[in-house]
Amino acid sequence: MRTQVAIVGAGPAGLLLGHLLRAEGVDVVVVERASADYVLGRIRAGVLERTTTDLMDRIGLGERMHREGLVHSGFHLADGERLIHIDIEALTGRQVMVYGQTELTRDLMDAAPGRGLQIVYEASDVCLHDVESDAPYISYHKGGVAHRIDAQFICGCDGYHGPSRQAVPALVATAYEKNYPFGWLGILADVPPCSQELIYANHERGFALASMRSGSRSRYYVQVPLDDRIENWPDERLWDELAIRLGPEAAAHIVRGPALEKSIAPLRSFVFEPMRHGRVMLAGDSAHIVPPTGAKGLNLAASDVHYLSEALSRYFRSNDNDAVAAYSGRALARVWKAERFSWQLTRLLHRFPDSDAFDRKMQIAELDYIASSVAARTAIAENYVGLPL
Structure with a gap:
């Protein structure tokens, strides 16, 4: 099989990139394990x-998102006693949208056949070849049969554990990584949210987050040690802990219900440079990971896709090699700013095992400053709503 662009990974980054390129008339095949x-x-x-x-x-796929998504004009920081409102619309003139990644992915998947976006699912043993040449290709197996896709470019949107990043030689690459000494225990429940806007809480017992997927489905998190186990957190204990950490105002509106899903996720900051080598281009989690504090993961992947689709479209329209060469630098400039913001919020809101009384006082002082300073709230709002491309 031959195509102009082969994309590895059919998550939201790979699918969004595929749709953007198809809208420009570029031939694309997506391969997903x-x-x-x-x-x-x-x-x-x-x-x-x-x-x-x-x-x-x-790409004309926002209709259901705008119909079913929840427009948010702000969010809250909490310190266990009070809510500090970050009015992002008043401070930046923009808003954010609460719309589940699953739903966004479904919209992209459903539209693929009608737009000529070919997706190969259940492709095993995916491997990238000759990425430093002008004729790279992908090999994989499906149903016990070997396949090959020849392309002019390969885009790795296959996450942290995918094969695309491995195609970049270690001699030309640098990885920057920070692993955090705690995780997030999350619960998904069919109950109305306790607040119409997200609450990120700093409490002496640890971080908590109140969020939602819709007006009737809520997602909550609490900070736990990395070696903690879900079995240690029956539903009632988790609801009790959320009520303490989120503070009395939020606790008064918490509706309890059985968990639909419960899991513990580690937190990591990771950046891989460069995001392009030869004819392989990386985007999303294959090149970087941010802590979920501040909701940058999917959005950072989307900004990568914006830069990458621009570069490839210009190449196929006018053979613009400069646009391809500039992709990594453009993307990384925004990546590092998002990494800084997520790292900063994580430091502000979590309890670290090695922190002492001084560190705790610094967190409290920072929250007091944010509560009293329009400039501080504006800086947070600008980063939360998304820096300019």
């Missing part, structure tokens, strides 16, 4: 920056 049902079964974040919603609108 998992089944379509497995891809849709991933429970992920759902706060979308304007950058992400604009890309969905550009």
Whole structure:
């Protein structure tokens, strides 16, 4: 099989990139190791920056998102006693959208056949070849049969554990990584949210987050040690802990219910440079990971896709090699700013095992400053709603 662009990974980054390139008339094939049902079964974040919603609108797939998504004009920081409102619309003139990553992925998947976007699911043993040449290709197996896709470019949107990043030689690459000494225990429940806007809480017992997927489905998190186990957290204990950490105002509105899903996720900051080598281009989690504090993961992947689709479209329109060469630098400039913001919020809101009384006082002082300073709230709002592309 031959195509102009082969994309590895059919998550939201790979599918969004495929649709953007197809809209420009570029031939694309997407290869995914998992089944379509497995891809849709991933429970992920759902706060979308304007950058992400604009890309969905550009390819004409934003109708259901705007109909069913929840527009948010702000969010709250909490210190166990009070809520500090960050009015992002008043401070920046923009809003964010709460729309589950699963739903966004479903919209992209459903539209693929009608737009000529070919997706190969359940492709095993995917391997990238000759990425430093002008004729790279992908090999994989499906149903016990070997296949090959020849392309002019290969785009790795296959996540942290995918094969695409491995195609970049270690001699030309640098990885930057920070692993955090705690995780997030999350619960998904069919109960109305305790607040109409997200609450990120700093409490002496640890971080908590109140979020939602819809007006009737809520997602909550608490900070736990990395070696903790879900069995240690029956539903009632988790609801009790959320009521303490989120503070009395939020606790008064918490509606309890049985868990639909419960899991513990580690936190990591990771950046891989460069995001392009030869004819392989990386995007999303294959090149970087941010802590979920601040909701940057999916949105950062969307900004990568914006830059990458621009570069490849210019190449196929006018043989613009400079646009391809500039991709990594453009993407990384925004990546590092998002990494800084997520790292900063994580430091502000979590309890670290090695922190002492001084560190705790610094967190409290920072929250007091944010509560009293329009400039501080503006800086947070600008980063939360998404920096300009």
